[in-house]
Amino acid sequence: MGFAGVPDVIELRGLRLVGICGALPEEQHRPQPLEIDLDVVAELGPAGRSDRLDDTVDYGALCALVERVVTAERFVLLERLATRLAEVVLQDDRVERVTVAVRKLRPPVAQDLATSGVRITRRRGDEHPEPV
Numbered sequence: 001m002g003f004a005g006v007p008d009v010i011e012l013r014g015l016r017l018v019g020i021c022g023a024l025p026e027e028q029h030r031p032q033p034l035e036i037d038l039d040v041v042a043e044l045g046p047a048g049r050s051d052r053l054d055d056t057v058d059y060g061a062l063c064a065l066v067e068r069v070v071t072a073e074r075f076v077l078l079e080r081l082a083t084r085l086a087e088v089v090l091q092d093d094r095v096e097r098v099t100v101a102v103r104k105l106r107p108p109v110a111q112d113l114a115t116s117g118v119r120i121t122r123r124r125g126d127e128h129p130e131p132v
Helices: 045-050 059-072 078-089
Strands: 009-021 032-042 095-104 116-123
Touching (some): 009 059, 032 059, 032 078, 078 095
Antiparallel strands (some): 009 032, 095 116
């Protein structure tokens, strides 16, 4: 926890990737541009004192992890993609909570809509295993 009980947060904004996500048939056959934001709550005090990468959550590694999920897996709903990203980020024991925002940059609607997206927040211990 940061100063005066306010959590420390690593902010990642505007990670642009191309992946399969959509309910329409053409969206399942054509990758589309997506934009992702992460707010990763973790104790950053040790890194602030030591100036060592090993004492924090490496945002480069987070970006690579998110990229692997987006490019290697397929999703119908943005809600599932965001939840999957939260699941993989929370695998790092130092992460207490994560907020994931995922936006389609070219939403498939007839109206002039700049983006469509979802934002979810998950915390350690909230993860529920997938039914088998």
